[in-house]
Amino acid sequence: MADVSLRNISKRFGAVEAVRDLSLTVNDGEFLVLLGPSGAGKTTTLRLITGLESPDAGSVMIGGRDVTHDPPGARDIAFVFQQYSLYPHLSVYDNLAFPLRSPAHRVPEPQIRKRVEQTAELLHIASKLNNRATRLSGGEMQRVAIGRALVRDPSIYLMDEPLSSLDAKLRAELRLELKRIQSELGATILYVTHDQVEAMTMASKIGVIRDGRLLQLGTPREIYENPSSSYVASRLGTPQINLLPARLLSDVAIPPETETVGIRTEHIQIAARNGGQMVGRVHRVEHLGEQNHVHLDYKGETLVTLADPHRPLRAGQEVELHLVRPLCFDRAGQRIDAMV
Ligand code: ATP
DSSP, X not given: OOOXXXXXXXXXXXXXXXXXXXXXXXXXXXXXXEEOOTTSSHHHHHHHHHTSSOXXXXXXXXXXXXXXXXXXXXXXXXXXXXXXXXXXXXXXXXXXXXXXXXXXXXXXXXXXXXXHHXXXXXXXXXXXXXXXXXXXXXXXXXXXXXXXXXXXXXXXXEEESTTTTSOHHHHHHHHHHHHHHHHHHTOOEEEEESOHHHHHHHOSEEEEEETTEEEEEEOHHHHHHSOSBHHHHHHSOSSOOEEEEGGGOTTSOOOTTOOEEEEOGGGEEEEOOSSOSOEEEEEEEEEOSSOEEEEEEETTEEEEEEEOTTSOOOTTOEEEEEESOOEEEOTTSBBOSSOO
């Protein structure tokens, strides 16, 4: 089975605790995305799995086997980096064939041809096999880099922000491709990023990481709908979840120890004034085509909600607000209502 487990892993660099008591399992065939800001410990976690770093405490298991002390070459893992790391003087074909020609693999040439051609088909770069790597567009280069991982047919793929150097259009295209390839191959992927859209669109599970700690692990939907803390809630969703001091919501039923209430933009409904208690004033309406973002002033706070573009709303107008699903957080930002 191609699964990876980290058990209570810690790694320190001098004064920096890069990874703190982190436990995580990527099951066979799962696309797990570790989502976190810069410096959260994402790359270090991947390097600990490859064996490029060794942990101060804890163990790394691959396919049920403890590999904590095995050298990187013995772990049957492929790593795709942010930078393409191709050999510029070689053709696409030779770049793809390279990992199979290493002395460790000794794959016969006809078999190499077959694997390279299959991989190029899968990645839609079959017509570029004779091109030099430097003659490719950024998106094609990144496909080749991903292809170099695929040809080896490893048990686990680790990917470190492989799409971050591409423009928005290519990123969107390759997100779909990667997801398609992963489900076609049934591949096990651990992918790290700080991009919530990548996490939401590709992941079968998301792990939210901050300061070397895993804060929550779940399906994108679980994490979006049932975040364990206000920090996790604010990591997913555009526009960001509204976080309001609880004392401003005297008429909403919430646990008494609530400090902050989170309300997703789609969970604030606006209506004409009709004697209700929560009255806000429209501050600004942003037109985004099929949807408007409405910025509202409510007791000195700004709330953002969504509205139908055909709805006539103008700045200065007073409206009634109805909160559908408030999420309650305590002083430390931890969720205190119906929990995950
Ligand atoms: P980014 O998104 O910016 O790549 P990251 O989440 O991948 O960030 P890491 O690269 O794992 O974060 O770094 C976690 C912390 O460990 C950071 O504070 C970083 O400066 C520190 N760190 C990582 N590698 C080393 C090293 N070799 N020596 C010293 N400090 C390091």
